[in-house]
Amino acid sequence: MPRYKIILCLALFFFITVEAVAGEKALKKAFFIPQWVPQAQFAGYYLAHERGIYKKHGIDLTIIPGGPDSPPLDFLKSGKADFGTLWLSTGIQMRAKGIKIINIAQVLQRSALMLVAKKSSGIKSPQDMNGKKVGLWGPIFQIQPKAFIKKYNLNVKIIRQSFSVNLFLRDGVDVASAMWYNEYHTILNSGLNPDELTTFLFHKHGLNFPEDGIYTMKDTFQRDPDLCRAFVKASIEGWQYALAHPEETLSIVMKNLQKEHIPATWVHQKWMLDRMKDLILPEDPNIPMGKLFAEDYNRVAKGLKDNGLIKEIPDFTFFYRECISHDEK
């Protein structure tokens, strides 16, 4: 992508100029790519960038906008990005495939993936799904639903679901996959009321597969662990700021989305930010944000293995590098 190269060159040039002329404290250059467009799901990173939190932590960060054409893993592998966000399940899968990525922070503590059904279709409990059409997304999104189906011993007809929830709205499927912070709200804003819907949030059904986490290549970490720690700390600080200042955060999110020509509504981004708060904050307020627990890791890894997506479970200690409380040690 030529655009990012230009940015890189410009940034590099700027960096050198600053270094040479101003002689200020050297900021470390870094590139970050989230897995999707700059919506509220990634508000913490954008806020940290906007509020100069990365600079405060000594990082001159460039955020590469994510999207369907920009898978973070490719960027990490090719070195076009130093940091990226991935789902924990993707991270484990890649690690198991032998890609040397490591998790340096697990931002989302809970899974936002859910199944939604209309009460009018008679579905009020998991058992009611028997014999129904269930819409599922691609493989990585299927681990939890399949475990759910197995757990409740259901016999369902799986239909591949697209990005839209229209098939579900038109009753083409009885049960739809949805992200709590995204498609569920789209369903609500297509005229269905919450009391007309039955929801199955996987994290409430013992299938908590925490999603977005921050990943880097093992090489990057070994080369500059301080940069990694600084990035994680600044990102967490950014999240704290974003959750504490929803109005400011939303206006920045909206601005970024408009810059990318992505249709967006304030209410949808607000819903997303509110859900992020629900998903990020640990239940125990004494536990710092962004930690990955072995328990969660093992649950996800086992789910992957059970589904044949990985053969062996990678060693947790190699997979995860604690960056949050490092200084305190």
Place this chain on the structure above:
Amino acid sequence: MMKNRGIGLKLILLILTSVTLIFFLIFGYNYLFSRRIIIKNVEKNARNLAQATVNRIDMVLRSVEKVPKSLAYFLESSSYSGGDMIDLLHSVVENNPEIYGSTIAFEPYAYSRNSLCFAPYFYKCKGKIEFKYIPYKYFYWDWYQIPKELNRPAWTEPYYDVGAGNIIMSTYSVPFYKTVLGKRQLMGVVTADISLSWLQKIIASIKIGQTGYGFLVSKNGTFVTHHDEHLIMNETIFSAAEARADARLRELGREMIRGKSGFVPFSSILTGKKCWMVYTPLSSSGWSLGVLFPQDELMADITNLNRIVIFLGLAGFLFLLVVIVLISGSITRPLRALAEAAKDIATGNLDIELPTIKSRDEVGKLADSFNYMKSSLKEYIKELTETTAAKERIESELKIAHDIQMGILHKIFPPFPDRPELDIYATLEPAKEVGGDLYDFFFMDDDHLCFTVGDVSGKGVPASLFMAITMTLIKTKATKGLSPDKVLSRVNEDLSIDNPSMMFVTVFLGILNIRTGELEYSNGGHNPPYIFHKNGDIEPLEMTNGMALGVVEDFSYQSKKFVLQKGETIFLYTDGVTEAMNEKEELFSEERLKKDINALKDKPIQEVAAGITEKVKAFSQGVPQTDDITMMILRFYGRD
């Protein structure tokens, strides 16, 4: 509070309050009624407009629907080659101006075992018809998946077609099947894309007044067309409701996407202006058309009318105020002037000029009456003054007459201090200024004393004149040597001649020889005098049977004689004494007189007279005296 206010203020307050009340009642009723009519008309027109628009759109969509349907029928019922199919698609896009693009998309490997996807696509681009194979895996796209899963044709939600010219389009997809071994198997879908720009044009052409507009929402409530371009494809009616925390809007949106129609009051989500909204569904795609009718603009006429009516009402109110002020002024001004004048008149100023009032109404009449009253009063007072003057003159004349009358009576007692033989006392108290009683005494010679008491009939001036005549006559007729009867006869003669007023007088006349005590007397109809005898008896003198003088000209009177003993007293009186009346209209009477005389008989004669006078006064006790009271007492001592 009102009690103390002027008529003007009362009129203003009461009339204007009533009028205002009436005005607002009429105004309010008129407003509500005309508003209801307008709303009714608006609703009718709105429903018609919405239905007409929906019909226009439906007609196009229905005609578009026919194309993929017949294509699907053709694919199901005929055997065809790939070339036929592509030609057919080309002509479909070419011959149907409404159709933007069309494809026949097959199930994986359904067209050929070698290709997963097969979907030839013709579409319009800059006036030309272009061709390509759909380059992506379309199986999970709405336009493919929805009819596939529903097993029936369906319109997609509107979507931006990024590949072909940044237009909003919607696709109608018809699934087609093949029967393999008696089993109906999906082969793929036939689609027709329509650009929504014509739809936006149709709806943009809906202009209601200055700010009314139409909008279209899809089956999911997404704005397909709207006045505000930001909303199009970006927001749903539900996200708009969420952003505005408007539960009613959400409920309305649910009604719309359920295919209901209605006419409801609504606040514009753009301006917040009050509107009515009509909504009605497209029967083809299930989308819903909403049209907003701004209330203020539709109500502009009635609002203007109301403004004018209020202005007229206000002007009328002011006009009425002025009229009432003028009318009440025209009533109260003369009334106030009259009241002022009346106050002046009350102080006695009858010469004051009354305010001139031209009107012929009640106030004018009042002023007339007032004027009449004033002149009458003036006249009356003038007359009264004159009468009073006349009366005063008469009174002063009567006073003089009284003085004269009293002057001709003896006033100095004892009258004959050189005559020890007798004592005489007389008193006359007239009931009016002048009276008709008389008394007199005089010596006819050295020894003979003539004395007389009389009472003229009637009272007042005529009686006094008659009395004066009688006294004069008696004095001139009683000449030496004549007996009392002769004196009375002569006096009677003179009185009777030329007595047109037919007056008469009773007279007692006596002549006493003061040497011997011999009394010769004649009585012309008078009360007989009493004699106080030596032995204490009191008795009247014997009557002489004479009649009152002045009645019969040639009446011959008789005389009688009586000898007074030394120390005996004659008491003469007029009927003013005995006929004095008290409150109970009882007369003093001769009995009472006799009794009182008896008590007083030994007292000096002046005291007797005073005593009787006192008794009479005590008896009548404030009842005004009606007759002259005259008494004459003569006590005879004789010579030693």
